[in-house]
Amino acid sequence: MLAAGICMILLVVLFGALGPIFVDTDKAQPLATTPRQEPSWEHPFGTDDAGRDLLAVMIVGVPLTMRIGLLAGTVGMSLGVFLGFTSGYMGGKIDTAIRGTVDTLLTVPGLVVLVSIASTIREEISVNIMALVVASLAWMWPTRTIRSQVLTMRERAYVQMAKLNGMNNREIIWKELFPNLLPYLAANFTNAVNWAILSSVGLEALGLGPQNDPTLGMTIYWAITFSALIRGMWWWWAIPIFFIALIFVGLLLIAAGLDELANPKQRKAV
Amino acid sequence: MSWNYTVKRVALFLIVVWAAASVNFFVPRLGTGRDPIREKLGQLAASGGLRQDGIEAMVKAYQVKFGLDKPLYVQYLNFLGDTFTLDLGYSLANYPARVGQMIGNAIPWTIGLMLVSVLIGFALGTLMGALSAWPSAPRFVRNMAVPLMTLSAIPPYLLGLIVLYILGLKLELFPLSGGYSPGRLAIASVDFYLDVLHHSVLPALAIVMQQVGFWALGMRGMMVTTSGEDYITLAEANGLRNRTIFFRFGLRNAMLPQLTALGLSLANVVAGQVIVEVIFAYPGIGTVLFQAIQASDYTVINGVVLILIMSIGLVTMLMDFFYPLLDPRISHTRQN
C-alpha cells in the first residue's frame, strides 16, 4: 500500500517538475491559444473558454496545489506536534486547556470558517496566503491524535525505566517517545497535507482562491462558473478531477501504509 | 443525566456560538474603518453589484440598527443580542431581503438532502466496513476495502461532477440541476415530492458514495480490533449464530467509536455538502453561500457561517446527550 501511494505521488511530482521542460507554461495564461478545443495532439488536455491550454494549466497548477498542501500541512503539523506533545506529556491543567480547545474547535465546520476568513481578505489571496489560511485550522487534528498517542505511550513501562535511568523530560520525549512515534507522525503529516489540499480545493471551488493562479481548485471553479459540464466540455473539469483524485488516493494510501507500520494489530488483519 | 453535566454542556454550546458571533463581528472591523457597512456598500456600488435605490435606505437601516455613532461595545452588545435572537440583518445584494429569511427558505432543502444522504452513507458504510473486516464474510466483501478507500479519498463534489456527467448528461436518467422542475408549483402534492426526490438523487448519490467510503474505512479498523475481543470468542464458543455474533456483538460494539466520530466529522461533512449543492444548483444553503460569495454579500456569508456553526454545535450537543443510551459504560451521572 505504502509503495503504491508513494508511486502515485511521485508520478504527480514528476509531472509538475518535468512538465515545463516539454511544454511552454506561458500557454497556461488566458488568451494564449484558441479557446474551447477538444483534446487533440496539439492540445492533449484541450483548452478552456479563455484560451488556456489545459496541459500547461495542469503543469503549473498541480505543483501550486501541492505547495499549498505541503506548506499548510507543515505549519499545521509543527503546531500539532508542539501542542500534542505538550498536552499529552505534561498533562494537568495545560492538557485540559489544550484538549478542551481542540475538541471544541473541531465541532466547528472548518471550511465554513475558512470561507468567512477568505471572503474578507479575498482580494489579497495568493498561493502562500491561501496556505496560511488553511494552516490556521490544520493543526487541530494532528494535536488531537498526537496527544492521545503520547498519552498512551507516556504510561508505558519503558518511559518509567527511562526516568529511573536518569533521563529528564526533554530526553524522554526526544529519545524514547519520538522515535516510536515516527510512523504515526508521518501518517499524521500525510493526513494533514491531505486535509489542507482538500480544504484549499474546496475554497477555490467556491471562488475563494488565488484569482490569478491556475490551481486545480480554481480550474474547477472556472469550469463550474462557465457551465463546462452542460456545454459538453468534459475535459475542462475531468482532468483537474483526475489529478486531484490521484493526489488524494496517493496520500491516503501512504497514510494507511504508515498506519499499518505503526499499528501491528491492523497489520495482521489485512 | 445529571443537571451539572447538562448545564456545562449547554454552556459550552453557548460559548461556541458566542465565539463564532464575535469573530463575525470583529473580523470585518479589523482592516476597515469604523463604518464597515457603508464601506462594503461603497465597494459593491462601485462594482455595480447593488441596486442603487437600496443603498441609502439600507445605510439608514443599519445606522439605526447598529447605532454606528455609538461606542464599539454598544454595537457589539447589540450585535450579540441580534445573533441570539437569530436576527441576521439584511442582505446587501438583495435588499430588502432579510438574511434570516433567505437562510430559512434554503435550510429545509439542505437538511433534507443532508440527513438522508449522511444517514444512508453512514449505515451502508458502517455495514460494509464491518463486513470487510469480518473473518467469515464472503471473500468479495473482504476485498472491497480498496475500492471503498479510493471513494473515501475523493471529495463528494468531485464525485458529483462525475455522476452528473454520466447519469445526468449522458444517460439522461436524472435532472441536471435544481431542487425541483422549473415552472412546477411548489405545493404539497405527491407529484411535487416525487419531483423533488428525482432531483435529489444525484446530489445524494455523490455524498453517499464518499460517505460510504469514509465510514467503511473507519469501521474496518474498529472491527478488526473488536473481532479479537474475548466476548466475541466466548459468543462463538457458546454456539451463537454467526449473524447474531456479527450484529449484536461485533457491529454493535465497533460502532460506538464511529458514532463519536460522526459527531466530530459532521462539521466536515457539512462543508463538503455545501459545494455539492453548488455543483447541482440545489436550492440549499450552500448555493445561497456561493451566490453570496460571488456577490460579495457579507451579511449573507456571515449569516450562513453562523447558522452552520450553530446547527452543528446543536447536533453535537444532542449527540453527547444521547450517547450514554447507546453505551451503558458512559454515564453522565455519578455511580453510587
Added chain:
Amino acid sequence: MPPLLEARNIRKVYHGGGQLFGGEVSETVACNDFSLSIDADNPTFTTIAGESGSGKTTIARMLLGVLDPSGGEVLYQGQDVRDLKKDGQQRFRQDVQAIFQDPFEVYNPFYKIDHILTTPIYKFGLAASKTEAYEKIQEALRTVGLRPEETLGRYPHQLSGGQRQRITIARALLLKPKLIIADEPVSMVDASLRATILAGLHTLYKDFGISFIYITHDLTTAYQVSENIIILFHGAVAEAGSTEKVIKDPQHPYTRELIQSIPVPVPGSGWIEEDIEEKEVEDLDAEVHTSGCPYALRCPAAMDKCQEPPPFFRTEGERAVSCFLYEESPVLQGNDLHEVFRERDR
C-alpha cells in the same frame, strides 16, 4: 543519620472522570496513610502483598518518586524527593532502583536491549570509557547467568521473557543501588523460570547487600524470599511483621482468609471441599469509601467498633495487626512499621 528511604503517612487519592466540560469527579483512595522506612546500613527484604486494587503498585510508584502522593511525603535521606536538587536527584535515582512486572514493556522497541544498560552508565557516569562500560555490562550479565554474546545487540522481541527479565536484573546490578523496588517481577514469567529469577534477586540481597521491597500478590513466593511482610487490603495495611509469623500464624481475619484461599500443591487436602463462609459484599464501592476498617463488610468477626479505623496493635514484638480483635495489645506508636521489623532483626 536519616534512613535511606522513608514513606511518611503517604496517601494517594485518584480522581476519575473529571473533564473540562463533562463527567463527574469520583474519588478512589488507592493508598491510605502508609509509613515505612528502609535503612541503608542494614539490608532487608520486605514484601508488600495485596490483591488487585489493594494499592501495592501505587505505593511502589510513590516510593520510586514517579508518582506524587496526595498527602504525606517520601523522603530520601531525610529530604522530600520532590524537592531534590539535581545532584540529589541523581543520587536518589542511583540508590533506589526498580524491576518491573512486564519484562517486555520496559524495553523501548525502537532500541536494542543494550540501550537499557548503556543509558544508566552514561547518565550516572559509571564508567570512564566505552571499554570499561562494556566490561561492566558483560560482568553484570554473567552474574545473572546470561551469555553477553547471546544477548547484547539484540532487540527485545528476539529474547525470551526470562532472558529479558534477567537483563533488567543485570541493569539493577550495574547501578549498585542500595534499594530495589521489585513490582511483581515474576508474575508474567513461566513457573519454571520463576525460581531462577527469584534466585537472582535473592543473590543481590545476600551477596551484594541490596535491600528489597518486593511487591506481589503471591504469598508463596513472598514466603520464599522475604523476611518482613506487609499485607494490604484496599489501600490500608491489615497486618505487618516477620514473614514467618504472618504466614504461618496469621492474626488479621483478612490475612487468615487470604492464606486459607491459597491452593496448596498437595492433592486431597480439602481446599475444594471444605465449606467456606462466604459473605457477599453488596456494594463494591462501600469497601473503598468506608472510613472504618475496609474489611469489616466481609469480616466474620466484625463488631460495631469496626466503623472506626483500627490502629495498629502490637500483638507481639515482631508483628502489628490493624484489628480491634487485638485491642488488648499495646498500640504501635506513630504507625511505624519499621519498629516492628527492627525487632525481628535484633
Added chain:
Amino acid sequence: MSVNGGNKETLLDIRGMEVHFETRRGIARAVNEVDLTLYKGERFGLVGESGSGKTTLILALLRMIKTPGFIAAGSATLDDGTDLLKLNREEIRRVRLKRVAMVPQGAMNSLNPVMRIGDQLMLTIREHAEDGEIPDKHTQLKQVEELFYRVGLKPAVARLYPHELSGGMKQRACIAQAISLNPQLILADEPTSALDVVVQRQIMQTLRKLQNELDATVLLVGHDMGLMAQFAERVGIMYGGKLVEVGPVEDIFHNPQHPYTQLLISSIPNFEIKGEFRGIPGVGLSLLDPPTGCLFHPRCPKAIDRCKSVEPQLKEVAADQLVSCLLHEEDQHAPAS
C-alpha cells in the same frame, strides 16, 4: 493399547490430534499427535507452560482455530460416536454449549459490554432452541434466575451490565451461561487466572459443586499446580504441543515419571521451603525450530544419547499412568538393538 482403566465410561476420545500454524518461517505444530481420553464425570487437569498447546487444544475441540492455524489431523469422538472434528458448521454450532461448553479465561472481558447480563443469557438460550420451540420471555427469565441461583448470583444481576459487576461475579455469570444447557463436557481455560485468590477459591468451589450436580466432565486447563492438585482427579502434562505424562493426580504429584513433570513438581514453591529456588534449567523450546527426538531432551538432566534421535511415544507405565519418555520404554522392553 488400553486406556480405559477400571470401569469408567469414556466421554471423549481424542486420537492423533494435530493443530498446525502456518507462519512465514515455517509450520509450527502447536498440538502434536495428542491422544487423550476423558471419562464421564471426571475432573481432568491439563497443565503446561505458555506455548505448550493447552489452550489451542481446547479451541480445536470447539473448532475455533483461526487462520493461519488449522486442524491438520486426528479425531475427537464423543460417546455417541460424533466426531467433533468432522462436523459441519451448523452441526458444530449446535454442539457448542449444548454438549461442550466453555468457561473463558478472561472473564473480565468475556461478556458483551453493551448488553445486560440477563439478556445475554436469554439470547444464548434462544439461539439454541429449536425453531418454534422458543420459550416465552417469562420462561426464559425464570430459567436465567434459576441458573443464577445455582452459581450464587442474585436475580437482580440479570438487569446489570458487565461493567457493574466484580470480576468474580462476571465469572459466575459466565459459568451460569456455560451450564445453561446441561453440557456433558465443560472446558475451563484458566478460569481464575485474572481473579484474586479469595475469589478464585469461591469460583472453583462453585465449579466443583456444579460439576457434581450435572455429572459433567470438566477439562481444566492451567499452569497453577496448586489449583490442579486441589481440583483435578487426573492430570495431563503438556510440553511443546505434546502430552508427556497422564495419570491420577496423586501419582503425578507424589510419583511423577517424566523428568519434565518431576522438575515441574519440584519447582512449585510452598510454605515449607525458604530461601531455596528450584527451577527448570535451559530455555523453553521454539515450536518453529523444535529439537529432534524428544522435545525435552535439551533441558533434560536425565537425557541419554537416544533421546536426540528417537521420538518417544505415550506408553502406560503403571495403572492409569502414561508417560512419553525413552527411559521408561527402556525399562519395559529390552533395549532395541
